[in-house]
Amino acid sequence: MLLSRTLLRRHNVLPGFDLALGFALLYLSLIVLIPLSAAFLRTFALTWPQFWDTVTSPRVVASYRLTFGASFAAALVNAIFGLIVAWVLVRYPFPGKRVVDALVDLPFALPTAVAGIALTAIYAKNGWIGQWLPFKVSFTPLGVFVALVFIGLPFVVRTLQPVLEDVNRELEEVAATLGATRWQTFLRVIFPIVTPALLTGFALAFARALGEYGSVIFIAGNLPMVSEITPLLIITKLEQYDYAGATAIAVVMLVIAFVLLLAINLLQAWSRRRTGGH
Amino acid sequence: MSSTSLALPRVTVPVAVPPRNALAAPAEPAWVRRLLIGVALVFLVLFLFVPLATVFAEAFKKGIDVYLAAISESDALASVKLTLIAAGVAVPLNLVFGIAAAWAIAKFDFRGKQVLLTLIDLPFSVSPVIAGLIYVLIFGLQGWFGEWLRDHDLKVIFAVPGIVLATVFVTFPFVARELIPLMQAQGNEAEEAARVLGASGWQIFWRVTLPNVKWALLYGVILCNARAMGEFGAVSVVSGHIRGQTNTMPLHIEILYNEYQFAAAFAVASLLAALALVTLVLKYLVEQRVHAQMRAPLIEPQSSPGATP
Numbered sequence: 001m002l003l004s005r006t007l008l009r010r011h012n013v014l015p016g017f018d019l020a021l022g023f024a025l026l027y028l029s030l031i032v033l034i035p036l037s038a039a040f041l042r043t044f045a046l047t048w049p050q051f052w053d054t055v056t057s058p059r060v061v062a063s064y065r066l067t068f069g070a071s072f073a074a075a076l077v078n079a080i081f082g083l084i085v086a087w088v089l090v091r092y093p094f095p096g097k098r099v100v101d102a103l104v105d106l107p108f109a110l111p112t113a114v115a116g117i118a119l120t121a122i123y124a125k126n127g128w129i130g131q132w133l134p135f136k137v138s139f140t141p142l143g144v145f146v147a148l149v150f151i152g153l154p155f156v157v158r159t160l161q162p163v164l165e166d167v168n169r170e171l172e173e174v175a176a177t178l179g180a181t182r183w184q185t186f187l188r189v190i191f192p193i194v195t196p197a198l199l200t201g202f203a204l205a206f207a208r209a210l211g212e213y214g215s216v217i218f219i220a221g222n223l224p225m226v227s228e229i230t231p232l233l234i235i236t237k238l239e240q241y242d243y244a245g246a247t248a249i250a251v252v253m254l255v256i257a258f259v260l261l262l263a264i265n266l267l268q269a270w271s272r273r274r275t276g277g278h
Numbered sequence: 279m280s281s282t283s284l285a286l287p288r289v290t291v292p293v294a295v296p297p298r299n300a301l302a303a304p305a306e307p308a309w310v311r312r313l314l315i316g317v318a319l320v321f322l323v324l325f326l327f328v329p330l331a332t333v334f335a336e337a338f339k340k341g342i343d344v345y346l347a348a349i350s351e352s353d354a355l356a357s358v359k360l361t362l363i364a365a366g367v368a369v370p371l372n373l374v375f376g377i378a379a380a381w382a383i384a385k386f387d388f389r390g391k392q393v394l395l396t397l398i399d400l401p402f403s404v405s406p407v408i409a410g411l412i413y414v415l416i417f418g419l420q421g422w423f424g425e426w427l428r429d430h431d432l433k434v435i436f437a438v439p440g441i442v443l444a445t446v447f448v449t450f451p452f453v454a455r456e457l458i459p460l461m462q463a464q465g466n467e468a469e470e471a472a473r474v475l476g477a478s479g480w481q482i483f484w485r486v487t488l489p490n491v492k493w494a495l496l497y498g499v500i501l502c503n504a505r506a507m508g509e510f511g512a513v514s515v516v517s518g519h520i521r522g523q524t525n526t527m528p529l530h531i532e533i534l535y536n537e538y539q540f541a542a543a544f545a546v547a548s549l550l551a552a553l554a555l556v557t558l559v560l561k562y563l564v565e566q567r568v569h570a571q572m573r574a575p576l577i578e579p580q581s582s583p584g585a586t587p
Contacts, residue, residue, distance in 0.1 A: 007388040014385050014469055015479035021382035024394075027375045031446055032400055035412040038422065042415050081321045088318040092311055100319070102562045106326050108501075109554035109561075111508025113528035114547040117535050118329040121336055121544075128328060150325050182306050211405025214510035214528070218535065231407040235515060238411065243420055250408045257403045265396070 039254060042247040054248040063230040066141055070229075071209035074148035079202045082156025083194075089157070090164040104158070107151050112214025119147055120219040139221030144229060147215040152205030159201035163194050163271070196271035203267060207260040211253065333551045336544035348534075348542035349549060356522040357530035357546070363438065364513070364526060365506035368445040372502055373495075376453025381487075384461030385469065395458070401450040409447045410515025413440055436518030441526065444512035449502045456498035460491055463572060493567035500564065504557040508550055 003018045043051060054060070088094075089101055107115065123130040123137035123146060130137055137143050167190055175185040213231040220227045228236075230253060237246035305311075338345055348354060379398060383391055401409065416422050417434035427434060434440045468490065472482045488495075510528040517524045525533065527550055534543035 007390065009387040009389065012386055012466075013473050014466065014482070015473075016483075017382060017386050017388075020378040021386075021388070024375060024379040024382055027371075027378075028394075028397060031443075031450060032397070035416055035447070036400070036404070038415045039408065039412050081318070084314055085318040085322065088315050092315055094315055098562075100322060102558050103322065103326055105558055105561065106330060106554065109504050109508075109557040110330070111510060111528050111547075111550045111554070113510040113531050114333060114508070114550050114554075115329060117531065117543060117547060118332045118336075121540075122328055122332050128332065129324070150329065153325060182310075207403060211403075211407070212511075213405065213407050213514075218532075231405050231511065234407050234411060238414065238515065241420075243415065243418075246411060247415065250405075250411050253405055254408060257405070261396070261399075261403045 036254070039247055039250050042244070043251050046244050046248060050244075051248050054245050055252050059224055059228070060230070060233060060249060062225045063228050063233045066144060066227065067210060067230045070141060070144040070148055071206050071212075074145050074152055074209050075202050075206035077149050078152045078156045078205045079198060082153065082201060082205075083160060083198060086157045086160035086164055090161060104154050107153050112151065112212070113218070115150055116147060116215040116218035119143070119150060119215065123219065138219050139227070141220075141227050143219035143221065144216050144227060147219050148209040148212060151212055151215055152209050155204040155208065156198065156201030159197050159204065160194060163197040167193055193274060196267055196274050200264060200267040200271055203260060203264045207257065207264065210260075211257065330551060330555075333544055333547050336540060337548035339544075340541040344541050345545045345548075348539075348545035351542075353522045353525070354530060354542075354546055357525045357527045358549075360438065360441065360524070361507050361526045361528075364442050364445040364509075365503055367442045368449050368506045369499060369502050371446055372449055373453050373499060375450070376455075376457050376498060377495075379454045380457035380461050380491075381483075383458050384464075385466055398451050398454050401447055406448055406509065406511030407515055409512040410444050413443050413447075413516055417443075435516050436520070436524060438524065440516035441513050441524060444516045445506050445509055448509050448512050449506045452502035452505065453495065453498035456494045456501070457491055460494045460568070460572060461487070464490055490571065493564055493571050497561065497564045497568055500557055500560050504554065507553060 003021050007021070008017065046054070085104065089097065089104075120127075120138050120143070122128050123133075123143060125131065125136065125138075127138070135142070137146060171189050172185050175189050176182075180188070211231060213229070213235075216229055217232055220229060220232075222228050222232060230249060234246045234249050234253075237243075237249065306314075379394075382388070383394065414421060414435055417427060417440060418424055419428065419435075421435075423434075434443070468486050469482050472486045477485070507526075508528060509526075510532075513526055514529060514532070517526070517529055519525060519529060519533065521533065527546055531543050531546050531550075534540075534546065
């Protein structure tokens with residue numbers, strides 16, 4: 001009864017508010033909030049200089065550079081090709097379109113470890129694609145990028161699709177009537193409408209890529225300073241029983257993830273305003 | 279509402295797109311269209327179709343006997359069993375949570391709702407590795423409860439409970455975030471009508487609310503299950519990798535792969551890839567139903583409450 005008296009904004013005849021919210025809050029606290037706060041509390045075991053030295057040691061900084069660089073590049077590629085894929089799926093009829101549309105979600109459905117070993121095999125020196133390439137992909141930073149493109153692919157497409165479907169075609173007709181070429185119409189009319197959604201999709205793919213582990217470790221080769229991603233470094237520290245070190249790096253990643261979450265929320269609000277709600 | 283998430287496959291609130299204009303809209307020249315379709319398809323084939331095909335090709339490379347031996351070997355079977363246990367606990371728990379959270383958030387107006395919505399999505403923005411780490415910090419030997427657990431001869435980390443916990447964490451938001459937007463869109467009228475007619479809370483839930491959201495619920499469960507069975511990073515941190523005991527299917531694949539048993543690794547992987555394909559098909563089928571349910575009128579004037587299609 002306490003919850004309903006203090007929190008409810010207006011009277012509601014439906015029952016079950018206390019039970020439902022009480023259970024939801026309890027479960028959320030036990031599974032998510034308390035364990036996550038453990039990570040932050042644990043870093044207090046370190047002094048500030050210790051914390052700073054851990055999270056800025058050369059090997060860790062090299063891993064940030066790889067993780068952020070590869071994630072950014074992969075999200076960029078996904079933004080460009082995702083826009084093309086979404087456009088084609090929304091605007092053009094072609095045979096097998098439904099299957100293609102359903103297949104876009106494959107990276108969500110396929111376990112990351114399966115994706116990881118498959119990509120490694122494809123891009124290995126004797127693999128289906130690797131044998132045609134003049135440079136190495138598997139076991140290099142380039143492999144990290146390939147894996148991150150795979151796992152980030154659906155984010156841009158699925159964020160853009162509903163927005164593209166909502167673009168008012170009459171605007172395009174008006175532009176055409178006023179003498180704009182198709183390309184001008186795209187650049188000046190359509191692109192500004194979908195920009196917030198495109199940025200949201202980019203940010204989602206980027207955020208997902210930063211934390212990705214399963215698909216990357218198989219293809220990366222995991223050489224310290226060269227092809228070692230930050231999440232792997234956390235595991236390495238844990239395996240050496242360096243709990244404080246692992247937690248310090250994890251806290252840096254968590255803070256970055258929360259900042260991105262905030263940015264994505266703001267982008268989505270902007271996107272909703274731009275497209276007039278929903 | 280805020281719907282930030284890093285596991286997107288979601289029912290985008292479907293605005294039934296009306297055929298905007300019967301007149302031909304300005305379109306790109308045919309060669310541009312063909313070029314764009316070509317680029318999109320090449321990209322998707324390279325990044326989606328080839329990896330999927332590779333899994334099955336590599337799995338059967340050494341023949342059907344090797345394949346069957348790999349998936350019926352005892353460690354493989356133990357990993358299948360553990361994966362089923364982890365998903366079997368995580369999915370129902372998150373289902374109950376999803377229903378409770380959706381009931382409170384969608385049917386009531388209360389302070390802090392926006393914050394709660396953001397917190398529910400939190401597990402999607404946390405790296406799976408960190409999801410595993412936080413449970414090690416609590417239940418591991420050096421963790422908060424480490425000594426207490428050891429003294430009572432209980433094991434969470436490097437044992438099944440830890441694997442289940444990590445799985446629950448990474449699949450936490452799935453059901454809630456499918457149910458909340460649908461139940462918000464449906465409003466309270468049907469439930470309020472049932473209440474006025476004297477239905478109890480549970481009767482309202484079972485006879486009015488549940489039939490209205492059953493497809494979205496199923497959709498959330500399908501996605502939740504796919505992730506629960508496929509999770510790698512979080513489970514890897516808490517598992518301890520004890521063969522035949524604390525290895526789920528993805529972890530078993532990793533071990534086989536690192537031992538250069540590629541055919542066996544891909545054989546087990548092919549089971550998970552098949553699961554992914556089944557997930558995509560079910561998802562596609564259920565999606566149609568969810569869209570229909572979103573568009574359906576909630577209370578038809580002549581029908582009795584709860585008798586919505």
